[in-house]
Amino acid sequence: MTFLLAFLPIAVILSLMIGYRWGASRAGAAGYLTALVVAIAFFGAGPRLLAYAHAKALLLTVDVLLIIWAAFLLFRVADEAGAIAVIGDALPHLTADRGMQALLIGWVFASFLQGVGGFGVPVAVIAPILVGLGFSPLAAVVIPSVGHSWAVTFGSLGSSFNALMAATNLPFDVLAPDAARFLGLAGIAVGLMVLHAAEGWGAVRRLFLPTILLGAVMAVGQYLAATAGLWNVGAFLGSLAGLMVAIPLARRYRGQMGDNGHLDTRRVLVALSGYAVLVAITLGVQLIPGIHDTLSKVGVLRVNFPEMATSQGFVTPAGPGRTIRFLRHAGAILGISSLLAFLIYRRAGWYQPGAGRRIVTGTVQRVMSSSVGIAAMVAMAVVMQHAGMTDALARTLADSVGRAYPAIAPWIGALGAFMTGSNTNSNVVFAALQQRTAELLGYTVALILAAQTAGGALGSVIAPTKIVVGASTGGMAGREGEVMRKMLAYTGTLVALMSIIALLGA
Structure with a gap:
């Protein structure tokens, strides 16, 4: 009964989005209200706990929305200039x-974009490009959503992997090899699924060998980087190696080119400059120690919260909420990139009069409704965590499967990412639990934790907040349920693959 009650908010969201095709805003609000009622009535969450939980949720919401608004702003800057076209x-x-x-x-x-930026940037950048190429809006959202999922743990310059190390107090040389192996194999499967989402089984058969080659190159590149101590740029270096191989491969598989006219290289370079600025600023902020350290100390919002407990005895330890370093925040990087890109495109003469006003208006109109859904989802997730509902779900899943635990470990990671919206949060919430369970059952801790973070990475892309972001930038706003249904099939298959690998390796 406890498990069913804890699962009820998730069931409400899934049924409303998938079964009734509700948008994320309404479904998220329903899920949040369900979580609130269940937390109070059945898990002993009192007013003090709920007040602090909502304060934490506010910090998380600000953190998420800064990225989403800035990412869509960059898209509007490029789109208004005609760069996407x-x-x-x-x-x-x-x-x-x-x-x-x-x-x-x-x-x-x-x-590659996940490696250097992450935080929703890959889908926000790529979905509009695919729509411009003639892909359907649904395919344009699903393809990059699935496509970057394998790079989440070692992407965003290693933030998720760093959380895994911090939560378990284990060094990179213990955790990286198994994690990189799991995710490398997932990456190859991801490539095949991208093909299927694009053109069905015919494309999978036709481009099977190039996909395996590209997947192997990226997997090996990420593995070598992560195990050599460069885990913070593992996905970046792996995908960079993939780009170096993919470009000549693309020229070989040119298809029916026809008469496409003259390629204006200068216009292409100007169009790409907005994204080049994003990559350059991200690398500079994250990889140059002087810049990184200075920006980490200035403009920091950090709130410490006391220990909280439910009437049933579930304790949330004292500690800080979400720390927001505004000057090196991904939202700030995207915002600065947007400004510089706007100046570049304006200097190139690509804007019509009133472009600035249209960019701002378009951003507000498109993202406002999505923001409501995101705020509701974050509040639901935080309430469930502090009420002990998330813990109840994970423990029941682990206890019910016994010696088959390796098969369930990726699903716990995926569940955490689905609920919290990120692999980082999933690792923070569930890594210690997975570590202790592995010790009790006699399994290799590194293998179970690899399954955890792999499941979290793959599952993070179906988090409702991520679905909202993708839908809003790919022309699917209000049709998030369609995206969710399509994504569940691919993500479920990938997580099941991680389960098989974990069982075989245990």
């Missing part, structure tokens, strides 16, 4: 093969 027109000069376009842009380039 220029890139879309240029890509057929490299390859007109729809499957290769999906692999190159929706898998390899999406993984």
Whole structure:
């Protein structure tokens, strides 16, 4: 009964989004209200606990929305200038093969963006490009969402992997090898799924060998980087190696090019400059110690919360909430990139009068409704964590499977990412539990934790907040349920694959 009650808010969201095709705003509000009622009535959450939980949720919401608003702002800056159309027109000069376009842009380039930025950037950047190439809005959202999922743990410059180390107090050389192996194998499967989402089984059969080659290159690159201590740039280096191989492969699989006219290289470079600025600023802020350290100390919002307990005895230890370092926040990086990109495009003469006003208005109109859904989802997740509902779900799942625990470990990671919206949070919430359970059952801790973070990485892309982001930038706003249904099939298969690998390795 406890498990069913704890699962009820998730069931409400899933049924409303998938069964009744509700948008994320309404479904999220319903899920939040359900979590609130269950937490108070059955898990002993009192007013003090709920007040602090909502304060934490507010910090998390600000953290998430800064990224979402800034990411969409960058898209509007580029789109208003016509840069998206220029890139879309240029890509057929490299390859007109729809499957290769999906692999190159929706898998390899999406993984590269996850490596250097993450935080919703891959889908926000790539979905509009794919729409411009003629992909359906649904495919344009699903392809990069699935495509970057394998790069989440070692992407965002290692934030999720760092959380795994912090939560378990284990060093990188213990955790990285198994985690990189799990995710490398997932990456190859992801490539095949990207092809399937683009053109069905025919594309999978036709481009099977190039996909395996690209997947192997990226997997090996990430493994070598992560195990050598460069875990913070593991996904970046792996996907960079993939790009170096993918470009000549794309030229080989050119498809029916036809007469595409003259390729204006200068216009393409100007169009790409907005995203080049994003990559350059991200690398500078994250990898140059002087800049990184200075920005980490200035403009920091950090709130410490006391220990909280439910009337049933579930304790949330004292500690800080979400720390927001505004000057090196991904939202700040995206915002600065948007400003610089706007100046570049304006200097190039790509804007019509009133462009600035249209950019701001378009951003507010598109993202406002999504923000309501995100706030509700975050509040639901935090209330469930502090009421002990998340813990009850994980413990019941673990206790019910016994010696088959390795098969369930990826699903716990995926559950945590689905509920909290990120692999980082899933690792923070569940890594210690997974570690202790592995010790009690006699399994290799590193293998179970690899299953945890792999499941969290793959499951993070179906978090309702991520679905909202993808839908809002790919022309699917209000149709998030369709995206969720499509994504569940691919993500479920990937997490099941991680279960099989964990069982075989245990």
